[in-house]
Amino acid sequence: xxxxxxxxxxxxxxxxxxxxxxxxxxxxxxxxxxxxxxxxxxxxxxxxxxxxxxxxxxxxxxxxxxxxxxxxxxxxxxxxxxxxxxxxxxxxxxxxxxxxxxxxxxxxxxxxxxxxxxxxxxxxxxxxxxxxxxxxxxxxxxxxxxxxxxxxxxxxxxxxxxxxxxxxxxxxxxxxxxxxxxxxxxxxxxxxxxxxxxxxxxxxxxxxxxxxxxxxxxxxxxxxxxxxxxxxxxxxxxxxxxxxxxxxxxxxxxxxxxxxxxxxxxxxxxxxxxxxxxxxxxxxxxxxxxxxxxxxxxxxxxxxxxxxxxxxxxxxxxxxxxxxxxxxxxxxxxx
Amino acid sequence: xxxxxxxxxxxxxxxxxxxxxxxxxxxxxxxxxxxxxxxxxxxxxxxxxxxxxxxxxxxxxxxxxxxxxxxxxxxxxxxxxxxxxxxxxxxxxxxxxxxxxxxxxxxxxxxxxxxxxxxxxxxxxxxxxxxxxxxxxxxxxxxxxxxxxxxxxxxxxxxxxxxxxxxxxxxxxxxxxxxxxxxxxxxxxxxxxxxxxxxxxxxxxxxxxxxxxxxxxxxxxxxxxxxxxxxxxxxxxxxxxxxxxxxxxxxxxxxxxxxxxxxxxxxxxxxxxxxxxxxxxxxxxxxxxxxxxxxxxxxxxxxxxxxxxxxxxxxxxxxxxxxxxxxxxxxxxxxxxxxxxxxxxxxxxxxxxxxxxxxxxxxxxxxxxxxxxxxxxxxxxxxxxxxxxxxxxxxxxxxxxxxxxxxxxxxxxxxxxxxxxxxxxxxxxxxxxxxxxxxxxxxxxxxxxxxxxxxxxxxxxxxxxxxxxxxxxxxxxxxxxxxxxxxxxxxxxxxxxxxxxxxxxxxxxxxxxxxxxxxxxxxxxxxx
Numbered sequence: 085x086x087x088x089x090x091x092x093x094x095x096x097x098x099x100x101x102x103x104x105x106x107x108x109x110x111x112x113x114x115x116x117x118x119x120x121x122x123x124x125x126x127x128x129x130x131x132x133x134x135x136x137x138x139x140x141x142x143x144x145x146x147x148x149x150x151x152x153x154x155x156x157x158x159x160x161x162x163x164x165x166x167x168x169x170x171x172x173x174x175x176x177x178x179x180x181x182x183x184x185x186x187x188x189x190x191x192x193x194x195x196x197x198x199x200x201x202x203x204x205x206x207x208x209x210x211x212x213x214x215x216x217x218x219x220x221x222x223x224x225x226x227x228x229x230x231x232x233x234x235x236x237x238x239x240x241x242x243x244x245x246x247x248x249x250x251x252x253x254x255x256x257x258x259x260x261x262x263x264x265x266x267x268x269x270x271x272x273x274x275x276x277x278x279x280x281x282x283x284x285x286x287x288x289x290x291x292x293x294x295x296x297x298x299x300x301x302x303x304x305x306x307x308x309x310x311x312x313x314x315x316x317x318x319x320x321x322x323x324x325x326x327x328x329x330x331x332x333x334x335x336x337x338x339x340x341x342x343x344x345x346x347x348x349x350x351x352x353x354x355x356x357x358x359x360x361x362x363x364x365x366x367x368x369x370x371x372x373x374x375x376x377x378x379x380x381x382x383x384x385x386x387x388x389x390x391x392x393x394x395x396x397x398x399x400x401x402x403x404x405x406x407x408x409x410x411x412x413x414x415x416x417x418x419x
Numbered sequence: 420x421x422x423x424x425x426x427x428x429x430x431x432x433x434x435x436x437x438x439x440x441x442x443x444x445x446x447x448x449x450x451x452x453x454x455x456x457x458x459x460x461x462x463x464x465x466x467x468x469x470x471x472x473x474x475x476x477x478x479x480x481x482x483x484x485x486x487x488x489x490x491x492x493x494x495x496x497x498x499x500x501x502x503x504x505x506x507x508x509x510x511x512x513x514x515x516x517x518x519x520x521x522x523x524x525x526x527x528x529x530x531x532x533x534x535x536x537x538x539x540x541x542x543x544x545x546x547x548x549x550x551x552x553x554x555x556x557x558x559x560x561x562x563x564x565x566x567x568x569x570x571x572x573x574x575x576x577x578x579x580x581x582x583x584x585x586x587x588x589x590x591x592x593x594x595x596x597x598x599x600x601x602x603x604x605x606x607x608x609x610x611x612x613x614x615x616x617x618x619x620x621x622x623x624x625x626x627x628x629x630x631x632x633x634x635x636x637x638x639x640x641x642x643x644x645x646x647x648x649x650x651x652x653x654x655x656x657x658x659x660x661x662x663x664x665x666x667x668x669x670x671x672x673x674x675x676x677x678x679x680x681x682x683x684x685x686x687x688x689x690x691x692x693x694x695x696x697x698x699x700x701x702x703x704x705x706x707x708x709x710x711x712x713x714x715x716x717x718x719x720x721x722x723x724x725x726x727x728x729x730x731x732x733x734x735x736x737x738x739x740x741x742x743x744x745x746x747x748x749x750x751x752x753x754x755x756x757x758x759x760x761x762x763x764x765x766x767x768x769x770x771x772x773x774x775x776x777x778x779x780x781x782x783x784x785x786x787x788x789x790x791x792x793x794x795x796x797x798x799x800x801x802x803x804x805x806x807x808x809x810x811x812x813x814x815x816x817x818x819x820x821x822x823x824x825x826x827x828x829x830x831x832x833x834x835x836x837x838x839x840x841x842x843x844x845x846x847x848x849x850x851x852x853x854x855x856x857x858x859x860x861x862x863x864x865x866x867x868x869x870x871x872x873x874x875x876x877x878x879x880x881x882x883x884x885x886x887x888x889x890x891x892x893x894x895x896x897x898x899x900x901x902x903x904x905x906x907x908x909x910x911x912x913x914x915x916x917x918x919x920x921x922x923x924x925x926x927x928x929x930x931x932x933x934x935x936x937x938x939x940x941x942x943x944x945x946x947x
Contacts, residue, residue: 117824117825122469125862125863128549177625254445254452255447381821
């Protein structure tokens, strides 16, 4: 097990270095002159040069890459050319909002996806199955930005039930941070009004973010459950007169959950990437929004930084899933 | 842990049952707070490092300058400077400061503060520096006494005063106290303000919101009675037009700036919402590459200019735009309506095409526009349709702004046609004329690489001339010659628009402000 874990860690490190090099290359061959953009539309050429020198953009690309990799290995993601702040500091500011959104969305996906997957399998080809299948296809097919705007217009503007965007009301003071997750911190501090406000703000973006994930979990869970419910040991259990609820909820679901767990792991990483669209529509101050606004202004260091963080979290999640699999199934450790 | 879980479950249930709609404007203990919804963030507030519309709107709220632009037409009014005088040769400008002006920390705004601020801006060589750096050396600014500051220019520059409203004065003591490694306080002024303006900085949440609070005893006083004065303003980032619309309708924002033309049209008849719709100073033009490719041929440029349906341009803005009648916007001093400005005339277009190197058309021209700008895309479609009559195909290419600027920085890479919006920084004609000077090559507004030595000479002469009558004559000639050379399709001046709730009062339009930028100083709320 230790050897397996070390092997996975080495692969992760190699992947991160490869990802960093690839991102550096992509962002540097992309057209656009960040120095000119930062200097402003009316800036003279010598003003642009001032900015170029300040950020080392006047150095040869190979030298820039060497400096970048050296900084990276010492945990320095560079400085944003737009805000002039260290990228790591900015990611630290925005990441908790994204993590909170992803966790709530994932919870929704699991809590809704698994029961509906089970119901859909048990009542295969009946009305509930048809409805669930429509739901799962919609979840995969609906573009997040369109779905988000639709929900804003209906629930925020038409019904007035929920706020349009943001993480808290404008004059609401966030609780003193403990975890930097507003929902958790407000509860730990006993600030229920802030909790209510934070919850009302997170509902719509979390629904939009969770929808494709919910659909995937539902589809996989349904397919696995259908297969398991037809297996011999379930037939035997039925013949023994075990109650249908126990057969489905315990014997069948337990075995059908393994592929579902893998999907949950994969979808967690996928959700981190998807926050780019959802956070833009809902002005959710997370790393997705930070990456978009940076990309639109040719501010490449934050784009690379966010990609590395998402890549890292993605790999961590997958490694944990792999380790869990290996723990459950010893054959995988030798593979 | 168990208690937390119970708290979580209880609070969730209660919350879902009582999710209340948001109220209009924000009520705080200090009073009413106006919410301005805008698309653009403010990464750096330092007035000598950056400016764009959103940054400058907050800079103007927390800082003061020697003079200020106000009203429509934009007029320069005394602000920190009570009065000023110019020497006969136009080389020396002397300003007398208001006696009661003070910074937020109580320090007086004196001549030394003004001198330091200009020196800082020029030495940093960022942001506003380009406006004056060719004419003003940092060591040529003198604090004559506490209330008198003198600028000794390297050569006469008639437009000098017109740029001063954007040169804000910082408190030298506060900046110096926060310097790190001789950085002129750049790190500190990213998200702190050392100003004397009507508002103080209260909250700075990058990419989310920026809150300013009103200075009760602002040295210049307030235009609105105390009872109506807002306690502050929150500038909130709302990036998507649909979200801005929703926020305004729901009362989560009191004023927004980034709606689509269709939304503004719809809101004109919406109860409780007022649309501010004013002729702006931003020009929309289609820049031809004058030096490389087919559009280097003046006859082809003229043929395209005469083939375009100009009324169609205005329709794209639902009528909220005026056609350009000169390269200069109407609000620029010295503007003249140039006779013979091209309008759609297919016979004339064909006549010019016949004289060009492409008498049968039969060519494809690329048209670049900023990705996501719907109006610019529609202009491309209009051209596609109009130029088909000349057997010219148009290849519409959306591009990200930074990439478009990079392409337009050299004649070899500048596209055949690029749609560009340009907002002059001041009302002085030099602010527009200099865009047609070869010294502007490399900048986005000069991506046509227009070259006419006579015009360049006149532009140089006009900026050195002190007497207005002589300058006006030169600028009239410059405008006519530029139109004759057709470096671009002179398009339109789209209106500037904002939508706000009807209880928001005090909106004062001034065309010299950037798109979206509003003067927050006179705002107030007429509601209980």
